[in-house]
Amino acid sequence: MEKSSVNKNWMSLFKGQNPAVIAGPCSAETPEQVMQIAKDLPAEVKVFRAGIWKPRTRPGGFEGVGEIGLKWLQEVKRETGLLLAIEVATAKHVQLALEHNIDILWIGARTTVNPFAVQEIADALAGTDRVVLLKNPVNPDLSLWMGGLERLIKANIKNIGAIHRGFSTYEKTKYRNIPEWQIPIDLKTQMPDMPIFGDPSHITGNRDKVFEVAQQALDLSYDGLMIETHCNPEKAWSDAAQQVTPQQLTDIIQKLKVRNVTDDTA
Ligand code: PEP
Ligand code: MN
Numbered sequence: 001m002e003k004s005s006v007n008k009n010w011m012s013l014f015k016g017q018n019p020a021v022i023a024g025p026c027s028a029e030t031p032e033q034v035m036q037i038a039k040d041l042p043a044e045v046k047v048f049r050a051g052i053w054k055p056r057t058r059p060g061g062f063e064g065v066g067e068i069g070l071k072w073l074q075e076v077k078r079e080t081g082l083l084l085a086i087e088v089a090t091a092k093h094v095q096l097a098l099e100h101n102i103d104i105l106w107i108g109a110r111t112t113v114n115p116f117a118v119q120e121i122a123d124a125l126a127g128t129d130r131v132v133l134l135k136n137p138v139n140p141d142l143s144l145w146m147g148g149l150e151r152l153i154k155a156n157i158k159n160i161g162a163i164h165r166g167f168s169t170y171e172k173t174k175y176r177n178i179p180e181w182q183i184p185i186d187l188k189t190q191m192p193d194m195p196i197f198g199d200p201s202h203i204t205g206n207r208d209k210v211f212e213v214a215q216q217a218l219d220l221s222y223d224g225l226m227i228e229t230h231c232n233p234e235k236a237w238s239d240a241a242q243q244v245t246p247q248q249l250t251d252i253i254q255k256l257k258v259r260n261v262t263d264d265t266a
Contacts (some may be wrong), residue, residue, distance in 0.1 A: 020224030040246035166203035176205025
């Protein structure tokens with residue numbers, strides 16, 4: 001793969017914010033919920049995330065509010081100026097996201113495992129200048145992750161990045177999804193220009209551990225973080241145990257030690 005095909009310039013969306021943070025709820029639930037969270041986010045956050053279609057492991061749970069949620073997000077953008085990020089899993093999701101001017105589209109861990117699905121999304125986005133982020137697959141497979149990124153690159157999608165959200169395991173471990181830090185480190189070695197975000201919310205599955213994993217990601221020079229944030233996390237309709245409040249997010253961001261350019265010689 002030609003290195004020059006990955007363009008990091010889109011990271012200037014986060015200009016003035018170190019670390020770059022994408023924050024917002026696991027799922028959009030109601031118009032009031034998304035608006036309140038957006039308004040309560042720390043002022044330096046520039047990108048608001050919310051899941052509209054939720055990939056659930058077993059049927060019968062909350063599967064997302066669907067298309068109507070895109071209208072609520074547009075309202076959030078109008079009122080707050082925040083950029084918008086949602087998960088897409090099908091070509092239809094992509095079409096709706098484009099129609100509703102979503103700025104950043106991410107492909108979830110359960111979709112990355114399926115090359116047909118990733119290809120379908122890449123084709124639906126071919127040549128776009130929207131930002132497209134690809135989460136690692138749920139299983140610890142670097143090639144599958146890189147293969148998905150290569151599909152986006154081959155579709156001439158210019159502004160891309162990776163999200164590390166940990167890998168599922170049947171073992172009882174400290175975190176819900178084991179980080180296997182070596183895998184994203186290998187990704188960074190093989191694709192040095194690829195921006196990478198850490199997702200401590202989905203790695204830990206536990207709001208009390210979000211800070212420590214966010215710090216580990218920054219210590220490895222990640223380019224940014226995605227952190228699930230909700231005004232009433234215990235009552236969240238999905239991923240209730242891992243979401244932090246806007247105040248907790250403010251504290252986490254303040255406490256994080258970031259690498260400044262001037263620190264590099266230290
Ligand atoms: C999410 O970001 O809410 C999500 C479903 O994530 P993942 O694909 O990492 O499980
Ligand atoms: Mn989630």
